[in-house]
Amino acid sequence: MVLLGGLLIGSLAQGRVQADDKREAAPDFQRDVRPIFEEKCLRCHGAKRRGGKLDMRTLEAMLTGGDTGPAIKQGHADKSLLIELIHHQEMPPKKEKSAVTSSELDLLRRWIDSMPGKNPTRG
Template sequence: MKSTALIPILLLLLVAPLRGAAADAERHFTDIVKPLLDSRCISCHGPDKVKGALRLDSREAILKGGDNGPSIVPGKPSESLLLKAVMHTAPDLEMPPKEKLTPKDIAAFEKWIQDGAPWVQTTNKPS
């Protein structure tokens, strides 16, 4: 009977680090990735302008992708077209086209995709 009482405690100990990792991934998105998307991508791939049929202003849109297919494969940065585009390693898909992202910015996208590409809605909706 004592061993069954330990099961909830053991489960909590196993799940707690996962919740912390998820919170860290969400914070990484909110603090680093979302501002990058807003400042470097949304002007051409957002609600007002949609180049290549690609929008980058929601997780659903990023997963759907554009003319060249899905933009990301959550958990698999090396298979993600978005990462290839920002690294300038995809033929005809060098994004942003005029000024390449810094290695730090590219690493931020890579980490975000590796973490499963969590998306936290950062705008407040009217109540």
């Protein structure tokens, strides 16, 4: 009985460690997302230029969006124009050297999906 108890506790502890290893925190705008935008998007969507009238310096500005409407739909990466255009390699424009990598796109998707949705029934 004593031995069995020891084994049980041992395996529970191991399970905890594995779960902790796998858990990933939701990406953070300032820490994880902004550096990608700064390198690959802000030259055309920032202080000096706003392609499609889109300003990507703040989340608020991206929620407002540009000519085509909101660039980000909170909680719905798949319905976010920003993700769609990167996915179809329309942004950044093809002539640009620095395309968004698949791991960066994955991070952006997780960032948007982790946002609480504001208007789940609309649009």
